[in-house]
Amino acid sequence: MKVKKSLSVLFFSLLLSNVCFAGFQEGVTAYNKNDFTTAISNWMPLAKNGNADAQLAMGMMYQNGQGIQQDYRQAAELYRKAAKQGHANAQLLLGMMYRDGQGIPQDFSQAVDWISKAAGQGDALSQYTLGEMYMDKGVHQDYSQAVAWYRKAAEQGMAESQSELGVMYQFGLGMSQDFNQAESWYRKAADQGFANAQFALGTMYQNGQGMPQDLNQAASWYRKAADQGFANAQSALGAMYQNGQGVPQDFNQATFWNRKAADQGQVVAQYNLAVMYLNGQGVPQDLNQAASWYRKAADQGDSDAEYTLGAMYQVGQGVPQDFNQAVALFHKAADQGLASAQYSLGVMYHNGQGVPQDFNQAASWSRKAADQGLADAQSNLGVMYEKGLGVIQSFNEAASWYRKAADQGLALAQTNLGAMYQNGQGVPQDFNQAASWYRKAVDQGFANAQYNLGVMYRDGQGMSQDFNQAAFWLRKAADQGQADAQSDLGVMYEKGLGVIQSFNEAASWYRKAADQGLVRAQLNLGAMYANGQGMPQDFNQAASWYRKAAEQGFANAQYKLGVMYEKGQGLPQDFSQAATWYRKAADQGLAPAQFNLGAMYANGQGMPQDFNQAASWYRKAAVQGFANAQYNLGVMYRDGQGMTQDFKQAVDWFHKAADLGLANAQYNLGVMYGDGQGIPQNFNQSVAWLHKAADQGFANAQYNLGVMYRDGQGLPQDYKQAAAWLHKAADQGFANAQYNLGVMYGEGQGVPQDFNQAIAWFHKAADQGLANAQYNLGVMYQNGQGMPQDFNQASFWYRKAADQGFATAQFSLGAMYANGQGVNIDYNQSVILWRKAADQGLAIAEYNMGFSFANGHGVLKDFKQAITWYRKAADQGLAIAQNNLGVMYSEGQGLPKLKVVAYALYNLSQKSDPSNQNEAVQNIRKLADSMSKKSIEDAQNLTTELAKPGNFLKTLDQYSSIGRE
Numbered sequence: 003m004k005v006k007k008s009l010s011v012l013f014f015s016l017l018l019s020n021v022c023f024a025g026f027q028e029g030v031t032a033y034n035k036n037d038f039t040t041a042i043s044n045w046m047p048l049a050k051n052g053n054a055d056a057q058l059a060m061g062m063m064y065q066n067g068q069g070i071q072q073d074y075r076q077a078a079e080l081y082r083k084a085a086k087q088g089h090a091n092a093q094l095l096l097g098m099m100y101r102d103g104q105g106i107p108q109d110f111s112q113a114v115d116w117i118s119k120a121a122g123q124g125d126a127l128s129q130y131t132l133g134e135m136y137m138d139k140g141v142h143q144d145y146s147q148a149v150a151w152y153r154k155a156a157e158q159g160m161a162e163s164q165s166e167l168g169v170m171y172q173f174g175l176g177m178s179q180d181f182n183q184a185e186s187w188y189r190k191a192a193d194q195g196f197a198n199a200q201f202a203l204g205t206m207y208q209n210g211q212g213m214p215q216d217l218n219q220a221a222s223w224y225r226k227a228a229d230q231g232f233a234n235a236q237s238a239l240g241a242m243y244q245n246g247q248g249v250p251q252d253f254n255q256a257t258f259w260n261r262k263a264a265d266q267g268q269v270v271a272q273y274n275l276a277v278m279y280l281n282g283q284g285v286p287q288d289l290n291q292a293a294s295w296y297r298k299a300a301d302q303g304d305s306d307a308e309y310t311l312g313a314m315y316q317v318g319q320g321v322p323q324d325f326n327q328a329v330a331l332f333h334k335a336a337d338q339g340l341a342s343a344q345y346s347l348g349v350m351y352h353n354g355q356g357v358p359q360d361f362n363q364a365a366s367w368s369r370k371a372a373d374q375g376l377a378d379a380q381s382n383l384g385v386m387y388e389k390g391l392g393v394i395q396s397f398n399e400a401a402s403w404y405r406k407a408a409d410q411g412l413a414l415a416q417t418n419l420g421a422m423y424q425n426g427q428g429v430p431q432d433f434n435q436a437a438s439w440y441r442k443a444v445d446q447g448f449a450n451a452q453y454n455l456g457v458m459y460r461d462g463q464g465m466s467q468d469f470n471q472a473a474f475w476l477r478k479a480a481d482q483g484q485a486d487a488q489s490d491l492g493v494m495y496e497k498g499l500g501v502i503q504s505f506n507e508a509a510s511w512y513r514k515a516a517d518q519g520l521v522r523a524q525l526n527l528g529a530m531y532a533n534g535q536g537m538p539q540d541f542n543q544a545a546s547w548y549r550k551a552a553e554q555g556f557a558n559a560q561y562k563l564g565v566m567y568e569k570g571q572g573l574p575q576d577f578s579q580a581a582t583w584y585r586k587a588a589d590q591g592l593a594p595a596q597f598n599l600g601a602m603y604a605n606g607q608g609m610p611q612d613f614n615q616a617a618s619w620y621r622k623a624a625v626q627g628f629a630n631a632q633y634n635l636g637v638m639y640r641d642g643q644g645m646t647q648d649f650k651q652a653v654d655w656f657h658k659a660a661d662l663g664l665a666n667a668q669y670n671l672g673v674m675y676g677d678g679q680g681i682p683q684n685f686n687q688s689v690a691w692l693h694k695a696a697d698q699g700f701a702n703a704q705y706n707l708g709v710m711y712r713d714g715q716g717l718p719q720d721y722k723q724a725a726a727w728l729h730k731a732a733d734q735g736f737a738n739a740q741y742n743l744g745v746m747y748g749e750g751q752g753v754p755q756d757f758n759q760a761i762a763w764f765h766k767a768a769d770q771g772l773a774n775a776q777y778n779l780g781v782m783y784q785n786g787q788g789m790p791q792d793f794n795q796a797s798f799w800y801r802k803a804a805d806q807g808f809a810t811a812q813f814s815l816g817a818m819y820a821n822g823q824g825v826n827i828d829y830n831q832s833v834i835l836w837r838k839a840a841d842q843g844l845a846i847a848e849y850n851m852g853f854s855f856a857n858g859h860g861v862l863k864d865f866k867q868a869i870t871w872y873r874k875a876a877d878q879g880l881a882i883a884q885n886n887l888g889v890m891y892s893e894g895q896g897l898p899k900l901k902v903v904a905y906a907l908y909n910l911s912q913k914s915d916p917s918n919q920n921e922a923v924q925n926i927r928k929l930a931d932s933m934s935k936k937s938i939e940d941a942q943n944l945t946t947e948l949a950k951p952g953n954f955l956k957t958l959d960q961y962s963s964i965g966r967e
Contacts, residue, residue, distance in 0.1 A: 029042075058089055061081040062077070077105055078105035085119070094128040110140030124154075133163065149175070149176035152167040161195075164187045188203040220242070241260075269299045272298045290320045293321045308332075327356075348366075364392050401428030413442075452476075456475030460472035469499040472500050473491065483518070486515070491511045505537075512526045528547035561594055564595065578608040584598045603616035630659070633656065652680055653671065665698040669703040699730070702731075704730040723752070728743040738772065764778050773802075780799035784814070793823040796824055816850065836850045843874075852872035888903070900962060903961060
């Protein structure tokens with residue numbers, strides 16, 4: 003360390019002490035009274051007469067401008083005259099004027115020559131000055147020569163030279179380093195009261211150089227120098243009071259001494275005084291004052307002050323926030339090599355604060371600081387390598403820099419290195435190493451490491467899965483406000499993992515994380531409001547939290563918000579808004595959102611119906627393996643919606659969804675195997691897939707399986723199995739299953755016959771509006787099966803089925819109107835209902851329409867209309883219609899009288915219904931008595947032709963047109 007030197011220039015006390023001749027002494031007396039004019043009047047004549055002392059004195063008066071106009075040239079000339087006479091002090095001063103270029107051209111060679119002349123005479127001040135020149139002023143630096151001249155002056159007791167000789171020994175300049183010798187020479191000068199030496203001696207005591215460390219002695223010597231106003235000592239003494247070293251800690255004393263030194267411009271003191279204002283030590287905390295003192299030190303180029311003042315501008319402490327100023331100050335300190343400033347400058351470039359964002363510059367400055375071993379910079383450089391910011395991405399480099407910082411104990415780097423081991427990035431995956439690094443950071447209370455360690459316990463990575471330990475570490479991190487930990491701890495409480503299940507606690511932790519803006523916590527909190535878990539159900543709050551996460555771009559929340567708009571939960575139902583939010587999530591690739599958006603296109607909700615768009619979005623979700631989308635895409639291929647109908651594609655997509663266990667798809671795949679659509683018909687495969695869906699409780703599949711067992715399709719007929727599967731579907735409210743189960747109870751198939759049970763199941767299906775069941779219920783009421791006969795109830799249920807267009811019910815209700823059962827007789831109503839059924843092709847209704855027209859019941863008698871309806875029913879093989887049509891041919895009602903045709907129709911009727919109730923049996927006997935054998939044979943041949951499938955009306959019309967008997 004080189005200490006500041008102060009020289010005494012009280013030359014008169016040196017050169018006049020032995021001068022006693024007349025005139026000169028009078029000048030000294032006048033000079034000491036500040037009577038420079040009298041002094042000059044006494045010395046000038048002597049100087050002109052060649053008196054060397056007077057020449058020296060007058061040279062000093064010209065040099066200092068005392069009593070005469072300052073004139074360096076005259077001063078140098080007078081010094082030269084005295085010097086040539088061998089006057090040592092004149093030689094010194096002339097040499098110094100050559101050295102400094104005062105009054106004469108600067109000439110270091112002349113300076114050394116003249117000062118050497120004085121030093122050679124044993125003049126201590128000249129020896130000291132020559133030592134200084136050999137140090138660094140005007141001549142080739144030569145520490146050995148400097149030591150030699152310092153020693154000469156020091157041995158004469160000159161304190162300045164003794165102090166400088168101490169410096170040379172302390173730092174090994176021009177000689178071997180020797181702390182003992184340094185201490186010895188410092189002490190000689192210090193004992194003379196030389197402040198520089200006292201300060202230097204204090205530093206040696208403080209650092210234990212050449213003596214045992216003794217902070218008390220250090221403080222004592224600093225005080226001696228400080229009391230003389232030596233700024234470095236005042237600063238050092240202030241630091242000792244500040245830190246309680248060698249003196250009791252006393253911030254007031256620290257402030258006192260730092261201020262004295264700072265007021266002299268001592269940069270360390272200015273910096274330390276700023277620290278005291280910043281921390282409120284010995285002074286009231288005052289950020290403005292802190293910034294002011296940092297600025298004074300920074301203006302002197304102190305890098306620490308530049309850095310700290312930059313940090314204050316960065317955050318707006320004691321100065322207005324100003325990123326530009328921060329960058330400028332960081333740059334100054336960074337250019338001096340201060341690692342913390344280089345690091346901070348890198349951060350500013352990384353964040354684009356005060357400079358355009360520039361990852362290359364960020365990486366460059368971070369590397370400079372990292373190369374100096376600054377852990378924060380090493381960690382940040384690791385992050386940049388991990389993410390490929392400003393450098394080529396390299397997990398190996400990232401892990402290397404993290405390790406450097408981690409080895410210094412930086413918790414963030416230890417955590418990041420643990421994550422690299424956990425994920426196998428830049429290092430082989432090693433959960434044990436990951437946990438080890440996390441534990442190092444955990445020991446420092448680092449929240450992210452506590453969180454990561456909790457996750458490892460939760461997932462059983464590198465250790466046995468332990469939910470209790472997981473909850474323990476998550477709580478530690480959560481208590482520090484770590485949002486991820488708060489959210490995950492909420493999950494643990496929601497699911498009761500490692501803690502007692504508590505929805506209230508879950509909601510509380512979700513809220514803490516959600517308030518910090520963590521999207522998954524906002525999503526989970528919204529879900530708890532939506533489900534009423536840990537709080538009253540509140541769709542408004544649910545929608546509010548979903549929106550917060552959705553507006554941050556979180557796809558799951560966008561999807562959930564879309565659902566709430568679609569359902570009108572917590573906000574007005576709005577399909578357009580639903581579609582908007584679904585699209586945002588779908589564009590991020592979220593399969594459920596893509597599926598829902600496809601459904602909205604398919605249904606024309608919030609947008610025009612567009613099957614092409616629907617299919618497009620279903621496909622996006624389907625290729626991600628989203629089963630519902632695969633199923634819907636299969637349906638669209640099957641039905642030809644938004645694409646060409648393609649059963650094979652339908653089967654392929656149903657298969658994908660079925661393989662994922664989707665019951666709908668398994669059911670439809672079973673149906674397609676059963677029907678042979680898009681795939682060869684295979685009842686075994688059909689049954690297998692239906693079984694898979696049925697085993698999941700899918701009612702359609704259970705129903706179909708029941709029907710297949712009942713009808714023996716693809717498996718042996720088994721009424722018990724049929725009834726069992728129908729029961730499963732019926733218990734789920736599947737109306738067709740309830741109806742068919744009712745039929746089985748009514749007929750005693752697979753179950754004991756039980757009309758009460760039949761009625762109960764018919765009722766369940768009927769109440770759902772199933773027309774078959776309503777009709778059967780009407781039949782049971784009409785016939786009094788399982789209940790008292792009740793025509794009113796019968797007509798009630800027939801009407802329900804009839805209103806749905808169920809032809810048999812329309813016919814039966816018409817019959818009740820005709821017979822006055824449960825309703826008043828009303829042939830008009832009968833005819834209306836029968837026509838509805840007849841228009842649907844119900845043969846018995848067609849017959850009744852024919853009968854009504856033939857007999858004028860509810861309509862005007864009209865044989866032609868009667869014939870039309872009889873023909874329709876007869877064509878379907880209805881025996882009574884064939885008989886009645888034969889009667890009309892026999893009697894010539896509405897058409898030619900043709901016995902052969904009549905006989906053929908009677909004959910066909912009795913073949914269809916050979917029972918005694920069929921009047922055709924008697925009619926054929928009566929008619930045969932009036933017919934020839936040949937006519938009967940013709941009639942029998944005609945019967946054969948009429949009986950051929952699809953031949954009835956054609957043959958009848960052909961024969962009738964001939965009109966022969």
